[in-house]
Amino acid sequence: MHESATDPMVPRVLRVRSRRRDGPQVWTLELDAGAREQPGFAAGQFNMLAAFGVGEVPISFSGDPARPQRIVHTIRAVGAVSSALTRLGAGAALAVRGPFGTGWPMSEAAGRDVVLVAGGLGLAPLRPALYQLLAERARYGRITLLYGTRSPKEILFRREIDSWRKLTGVMIEVTVDHALQPWHGHVGVVTALISRARFDPGRTLALICGPEIMMRFAAEALGTAGVASEAIYLSLERSMKCGIGSCGHCQFGGLFICRDGPVIRYDRLREPLRVREL
Amino acid sequence: MSLEPQSAQLLTSEGLDQLLKALRRGGYRTVGPTVREGVIAYEDIDSVEHLPRGWTEEQSGGHYRLRRREDDALFGYAVGPHSWKAFLHPPRQRLWRARGDGDTVQIERESPDRQPLALIGVRACELQAVAIQDKVLLGGAYGDPHYRARRADTFIVAVNCTVAGGTCFCVSMDCGPNVATGFDLALTELAAAGLPAFVLQSGTPAGRKVLEEIPHRPATESEIAAARARVQQTAQHMGRQMPVESLPQLLLRNLEHPRWREVADRCLACGNCTMVCPTCFCTTVEDSSDLSGQETSRTQRWDSCFAVDFAYLHGGSVRQSARARYRQWMTHKLATWHLQFGSSGCVGCGRCITWCPVGIDITEEVNAIRASDPG
Amino acid sequence: MEGVEQIVAEHPFFAGFDPAYAHLVGHCAKNVRFDPGRYLLQQGAPADQFYLLRHGRVALELSGPGRGTVTFQTLGPGELVGVSWLVPPYRWTYDAKALELVRAISIDAACLRGKSEADHDLGYEMMKRFMPVLIQRLQAARLQLLDIYGAHA
Structure with a gap:
């Protein structure tokens, strides 16, 4: 254990403090760091989480960067590893490496309007950025969260969203692809919300996280609205095995998404995102 | 020397x-x-x-x-x-x-x-x-x-x-x-x-x-x-020649060149080239446990970008076609390696040519793209 | 009539519209309101008009046995409700329900089709305004069809 600080491939053992269901197949785990001090993390960074004997996957932090002892991850059960992780109950041990990767450019947000565009589970990696923005609300202009997801029952962090809506200078718009139950919110793609949102494109910073197709359309829609590519950041997802740019799996053109990303400025992504199967 | x-x-x-x-x-x-x-x-x-x-x-x-x-x-x-x-x-x-x-x-x-x-x-x-x-x-x-x-x-x-x-x-x-x-x-x-x-x-x-x-x-x-x-x-007796002039730029502006499809028709995606290449470094990890579940371990092993699940995301492989996987290997070796590590990833040893079961020749592929480079 | 013409000219759909055309379209327009839960249009009915929303939001719905009623799009102020009046057989293909109190401009379809037939410049100007809306909705429908937020996108 004592050498793990020098070897990023060796995890530390943490335990699940609590587990909460946040949607169909989606669970939020809060980990217990015990007495040991945990490394701080930046909004947008990720940990490698492993279920012992099953495997390891990259999962973004979804908690508050101001409270690094409280490690929170929101996980969707899609594969063997993520399913095993979401089955861990309070007290269960898991192996954690990280934090890894680049964070959202929070220092660039000061004095600007900030537009966060989230798609599906992409709200989870944006939540730390939102916590940080809301903690120092006065430092920023208008804050807008545009969140698109599949259907009303898949909306993450509902109670928090309702509390954020009540804050002044904060606009939250949620849209779903289709709605069955009684639903009075928006139905339609998240890009449609961009034209309805109020922000000054010349002094706006945009943070986007969601499925790659949605991010491509959202970034283009922001561009059409007048936001420069240099002011738009995307959080990309690729297969990550090591987290430190040495296993080769997450390459995207010349980038290692685990090390040069996951948060990358759109002007570096615009061309490569057009290449199929890159 | x-x-x-x-x-x-x-x-x-x-x-x-x-x-x-x-x-x-x-x-x-x-x-x-x-x-x-x-x-x-x-x-x-x-x-x-x-x-x-x-x-x-x-x-x-x-x-x-x-x-x-x-x-x-x-x-x-x-x-x-x-x-x-x-x-x-x-x-x-x-x-x-x-x-x-x-x-x-x-x-x-x-x-x-x-x-x-x-x-x-x-x-x-x-x-x-x-x-x-x-x-x-x-x-x-x-x-x-x-x-x-x-x-x-x-x-x-x-x-x-x-x-x-x-x-x-x-x-x-x-x-x-x-x-x-x-x-x-x-x-x-x-x-x-x-x-x-x-x-x-x-x-x-x-x-x-x-x-x-x-x-x-x-x-x-x-x-x-x-x-x-x-x-x-x-x-003076080299078996092959690689036309290296502006090679990274050549390949990166030809990511949709028809030659990738042509080479993919021959490529078996077996990964031999990556195993014999002295610079290919990609690895994956495997976790395993004993029957009682009390002891688990993680092992790193060589992996190949020709494996279909190499770039797997939930939902499927990012590079489903052999065309995309061959392109990834060759453009990484000869082009994006420069961006990542400041040099070519190829040393001219010829192993990938010799040990390719169908004899795909990296120098020939570069020449083919160069010959029909729209610039 | 002058009031309606003014409202037509100020609606975002007609931004930059030639005042002469606004005058023509104004002859086909009237102000309408719908209480929450009322339908602006219903599937199968003749598409005799369309709506430009000024206040309130509208849900576009499709329903079928065993599937309930699915809302596939919501529209708000500044947006257009109803495009089936453009092409034969001029019948609505979905329902549009007021989610809240809706105020809108209702434009008589036969009237506008007649004026566009008489003045193709007006018709072309109208088409240039409808076409982007149709394309946006087509693109949105494609994205929704992909179900990109699904677990196995």
């Missing part, structure tokens, strides 16, 4: 044998070329008797055969399917084990291998490959501690190539056939009846130190001239 007359020495085959023994006395594991199952492989050797004496090889696209030489040269061939990465960045490396009984879980990190390695018969292209892997595996913010431990103690006996392989193009890649740097000792084999002698150059204090234990004498001017001539001869 500069082959400075004042420092070049002459070493006999007997002297080389003594060198191996001196290294072993010094605690080194000595690894070098030997004939095994019809190829020249890199394995543990403890005497010149194990070297491929009197052997050479035929190499071309998808073709490799050992052939008898007319002399007793010990290094009269180019490179086989093995490369030194098998020893420095091995195919399997356990990273850690965890033991737990529910209440406590202890993680035990795998200790780095401490036995120093002496690599015997490292070619110029391979030295460059080691330098490239050094940059990949040690150059980042963290570094691979297992690789670092092995490299810290590596003793390298390099060999200048006196034969060009049928698929070699180190001259194009500007890293051979003569070794320039990164060795402790470097040998150039002289033509001889019977067992050969070597012109020897030392590159480090460690190399000079071990030399004190073995018989040698200053090389004569004519011996040095003969050695130099043999290496120059090799340079």
